[in-house]
Amino acid sequence: MEKKQANRPILLIVIAVVFIIFLFMFLSQPEKGESNNSNEEQLAKLLSEIQSVGQVQVYFHYDQQSEQQFLSVTQQQKLSGVIIVAQGANNTDVKTMLKETVGHVLQIPSHRIQVVPMQIKGENK
Structure with missing residues (x-):
């Protein structure tokens, strides 16, 4: 049970980073x-x-x-x-x-x- 809770913050960080990368790619294109x-x-x-x-x-x-x-x-x-x-x-x-x-x-x-x-x-x- 503790492993699942320990992995949650890492998963949230990975999702946030991927979202920021995609957002940056779309906003940087003229x-x-x-x-x-x-x-x-x-x-x-x-x-x-x-x-x-x-x-x-x-x-x-x-x-x-x-x-x-x-x-x-x-x-x-x-x-x-x-x-x-x-x-x-x-x-x-x-x-x-x-x-x-x-x-x-x-x-x-x-x-x-x-x-x-x-x-x-x-x-x-």
């Missing part, structure tokens, strides 16, 4: 939406500064890959494509320049980058 949006916004701001481009919106597409590690499963995101919506994308030179620039910056092939013209507010659909 929110997916936060980091992605800031990167998209930063790229959009940079691209909008290029001559003749105008206003820009950027969307990143990620492939998720699960990876089994000791005591956890991590989700790694691999950038697989980009959509760029820009006011100046009606001009083929601007469209080509945007594709090449984003391809070099993000190190992805140009066929994974889609550049489309932005609809001007008040324009008929």
